Each structure stands twice: as C-alpha cells, then as structure tokens.
Amino acid sequence: MMKQWGVLFKKEWTESVRNFKWLWLPVVFILLGVMQPLTSYYFADIIENFGGLPEGAVLDIPPPSGAEVLAGTLGQFSQIGFLVLVLAFMGTVAGEKSHGTHLMVLVKPVSYFNYLTAKWVHILLISLSSFVVGFAGAVYYTALLIETVPVNNVLSGGAVYALWITFIMTLVLCLSALFRSTAIVAFGSLGTALLMSVLSMYTPDLMKWSPGMLSSHSQMLFYSGDTGDGFWVSLAMTIVLITGIMTLTIYMFNKKEVAGHTE
Amino acid sequence: MNELTQALQENWAIIAPVLILQAILMVVALIDCFKHDKTNGPQWIWVLVIVFINIIGPILYFVFGRRND
Numbered sequence: 001m002m003k004q005w006g007v008l009f010k011k012e013w014t015e016s017v018r019n020f021k022w023l024w025l026p027v028v029f030i031l032l033g034v035m036q037p038l039t040s041y042y043f044a045d046i047i048e049n050f051g052g053l054p055e056g057a058v059l060d061i062p063p064p065s066g067a068e069v070l071a072g073t074l075g076q077f078s079q080i081g082f083l084v085l086v087l088a089f090m091g092t093v094a095g096e097k098s099h100g101t102h103l104m105v106l107v108k109p110v111s112y113f114n115y116l117t118a119k120w121v122h123i124l125l126i127s128l129s130s131f132v133v134g135f136a137g138a139v140y141y142t143a144l145l146i147e148t149v150p151v152n153n154v155l156s157g158g159a160v161y162a163l164w165i166t167f168i169m170t171l172v173l174c175l176s177a178l179f180r181s182t183a184i185v186a187f188g189s190l191g192t193a194l195l196m197s198v199l200s201m202y203t204p205d206l207m208k209w210s211p212g213m214l215s216s217h218s219q220m221l222f223y224s225g226d227t228g229d230g231f232w233v234s235l236a237m238t239i240v241l242i243t244g245i246m247t248l249t250i251y252m253f254n255k256k257e258v259a260g261h262t263e
Numbered sequence: 264m265n266e267l268t269q270a271l272q273e274n275w276a277i278i279a280p281v282l283i284l285q286a287i288l289m290v291v292a293l294i295d296c297f298k299h300d301k302t303n304g305p306q307w308i309w310v311l312v313i314v315f316i317n318i319i320g321p322i323l324y325f326v327f328g329r330r331n332d
Contacts, residue, residue: 020291024325027288031318034281087326144277 004110008118011105016126021088025126028084029077029134036073037141040064066147067222070154073138074161077131078215082193085130085165086172089123090185093176093253112254120173120246127169128162135161149222157221160231163238164214168193170242174249178256204228211238289313292321295329302328 016022039046044061064072093116096102105115135158142149171192175185196212207213208230217227217234292313296302302309302324309328312320 019329020295020325023291024288024321027284028318028322031281031284031288038277038281084322084326141277 001111001114005114005118008105008110008114009122012118012122016122021126025084025088025130026133029081029130030137031134032076032081033073033134033136033138034141036076036138037069037145040069040072041145063146066142066149067153067219069142069146070138070149070157070222071219073135073142074157074215074219077134077161077165078193078197081131081134082165082168082190085127085169086186086189089127089169089172090176090182090189092119092123092173094180094182094185095176097180106257112257113250116173116177116250116253117246120170123169123173124166127165131162131165132158150225153222153225156225157218160214160218160221160227160235163235164211164218167211167214167238167242170245174245177249177253209233209237211241214238285318288318288321292324296324299330301330303330304328 040063047061093102096105106112139149139154168189172185172189175188176182179185179188193212196207196210197215198212200207200210200212200216204213204216211234213228213230213234217231220226220228293310296306296309296313309324312328313324314320316323
C-alpha cells in the first residue's frame, strides 16, 4: 500500500522536474516577494522620475513599515501568486483525463486514495516551498531595505498564510479531479478565493469561520504579533474543510470512475 | 532619471539577484521551447514572447505554450 503510494508520488515528482515546475514556480515567487520591498524602497525615486511632478515639488511620503511591506507581499501572492499556482496545477487530474493518460495508471489496481493523495501532497510540496522561498526573499529584502520585523511575527504570520494556500490548492485538486475542463478548475478555485477574501473583508463578523479570514489574520500577526478575533475558529474550520474536501473528492472520484468503467 | 540610475547603481548588489532570476527564467523557458518540436502555437512567437515580455513571458510559455505528451 505504502509502496504503491511511493511509486505514484515519484511519478508526479519526475514529471514536475521534467517540465521545470520545480524551477520556475519558486523563481516566480522569489521575484514576486522581492518586488514589494524593492518598489517600496525606491518609491520616492520612481515618483520623482516618472510621476510628472512639477519642478521643485517636494515629496514627503513616510516610508512604509516593515509589517506593511510584508502584508503587501502577501497581497501580491494572493493575486499573481495564486493565479500562477492555479494555472500550473489546474490540469493535475483534469489534463490527464482529457488525454486519457490517467487510465494507464488507473487500469492497474491502484487505489484512488493513493492516486489522489500522492497528487495532493506533491502539489502542496511545490506550492508551499515556492511560498517559503518567495516569502524568505521578501523578509530578507525588507530587513535589508526597510526594517526588520520581529521573527516570531514573521514565522507565525507566514505559517497562517501557508494554511490558506493549502486550502486553495486542495480546492484546485478537488475541482481538477471532478471536472474535465481546466477552465472550470481555474475559475472555480480563483473565484472561491476571491469571493472568500472579499466577503471576509466586508463582512468580517459573518465570516469569522471562513478560511478567507486567514490572510488578514496573518497580516495582523505582522503588525502586532497578535491575531484578530475568531482566529481559532477560522483555523479549525479551515482544517475541517480541507479534510472534508479531500474525503469528498476521493469518494466522488471513486464513484465516478467505477461508474465509468462498468458502463 | 539620473537620480534613479544613481540610486540603482549604488545598490547594485540588491538589484543583481532580481536580474539573475529573470535571466534564469528566460533561459530555461527558451531551452525548453527549443527542445520541444511542438508547442501550442507557432514556436517563433513563443521565442519572442519569452525574450521580450519580462517575467510574464516565460510564465505564459510554461503554462500555455508547453504541450504535454
């Protein structure tokens, strides 16, 4: 059982090495992470040169705090970072389905549990390591150019945000397993992420439980080292949802595939 | 303009890693593009996209240009 899982996982691994996912995703995240502190640092220079200010105008913008810059970095990750991750992994199962290659794996007595969890762990491993190196880049440049943020705040905020990424990528795998169209996977997961963060921004009281709250909790951690109200509720809920989505996906996939074979 | 170039030159060590990473992204995408005979869409267009659109070009290639088989 364990051996089969290892084989499936290794197949995923060699594939993502071969198509350079292990290289370009971390590089993109480092670039994203480094950009925010860099642009904050050079902001005044950039405005002076390209902003079309009248001659002699004096610009007095207070430099942002380190926490602000890190919060901004997470904002970049939530937009461009998520987009890139979802586009990279939307075809995880759906792509194999449309090519029919998943049948080559699944005609053998492979358990769907192993098939899907191997993919899940693999996706999370790449996404989270990309996030970690990107975030490390952001923290390093922020310390270098702006100011240091207390290590505890950085680590706890980063960890909370990592859980939010885990949630989204679980959703990507789920949709990818259940739908054939990669467009549905992309729009479904990005739409859910957007909806959850917007709702938790405008109605935080109703959305206390929502995983979408996690990113604002992580930003709070940067500023104060403390989370907002309802942190534990959303943390617990996210873990419950991740487990629930995975269980449901394996169950539904099982049902669908078995039905497909006997038809 | 002068002030910005000056500011950038002073901090060359800070900017250099960014440029190097961009270059890595571009070179890897180019190598992959040349190695495969078939891409989604004309290969020469992908080469232009990778070379001339900073950062985003290589990403576009990796996501949409590769043909998986």
